[in-house]
Amino acid sequence: SIFEQDKQLNIIKKRKEYIKRTLQTPESKSKVKLLTRGKLVNKIFKSKKSETQYFRTFLLMKAGREEALVEYKKEIELLQENVSVTSVQLLMSQKANTHKKDQCTQSLVVDIPTAKSVYTARYDYHPRWSDEISFSKGEQLEIFDNKGDITQWRGRSLVSGDEGLIPSNYVYSLLESLQLLEFILSVKEVSLPVLQKIRNDSSSNDEKASLFLETINDDPIMISALRQDKHEGN
Known part of the structure; x- marks a missing residue:
């Protein structure tokens, strides 16, 4: 926020003043041999200035990430189904391997x-x-x-x-739900008015998908009717 940025700048200014006072002491003069006072102060000030710029950039990036998370969430939901299927495949493969070890003379066919x-x-x-x-x-x-x-x-x-x-x-099935969404977007009209409204809505495809999934999840009878439409359409 602007308040936090001002706070950072005040801290940097105070450090700059402290460094100037410190450089006036004999001890500091003996330690700083390769850099003059001005170069040392400017070097530290530039370093802190870079930190402030980084902080401002971080705030802007944070706002952008929050918007991106909405899109990532949708992608994750799609990946979760694939992950669950992969888990099933691994489980079935493990069972098959165990069975083969116990009964080496028998052949086993596992439908994945x-x-x-x-x-x-x-x-x-x-x-x-x-x-x-x-x-x-x-x-x-x-x-x-x-x-x-x-x-x-x-x-x-x-x-x-x-x-x-x-x-x-x-x-x-999430995969089937997306296929049903594709179906209502591809036909001229569907039997249910609420789905027809989603189809004709001027919002983006992502918004349509979100509204569609929310609608059919709240009303399982609706997805049965949509399956019927798709079945008759095929």
Whole structure:
């Protein structure tokens, strides 16, 4: 702030005055052999002046970094899904290696899930039918087939390993959400007015993406309707 900069300048001026007084003593005169008083004072003053300039530059850079953090946060959110998928891959690879060591005579094939097939549970789910699987909120699930029935997908839990049907409105994927955003931006109109409004909004693409993700996260039924639109459009 301006107050802090003035404070720094006052400190520098006081140090300059102190150095001038110190250089008047016999002890200082005997120590300073290579530099004259004027050169020594100017050298120190220039050093402190550089520190002040650095401080001002730091304040300006800080303001710029705070704006950049908003953009970095969005990039981090995109990277987090890839990191989580990589973690799953490492876990599955470790299990495969352990199994191979214990049973050297057996061959084991491990299906590694891709980023496109990994979803996250939005809520806890307890099966209503025998062919469904249970899972907990935040649990990662690999979806095998989401091309047919858009309400029930076949997949497995990457925690328990159980396979079966999964209600699609109980899971989400950041990658799929971005694909759905791309879909509403590419078509002439969508069935839901709120999404149509986002599509026609004059704000930047980043602002549209943020508003879209916030909207569908608050209303899981909306993402089901959007999946239906995309399914019928394909």
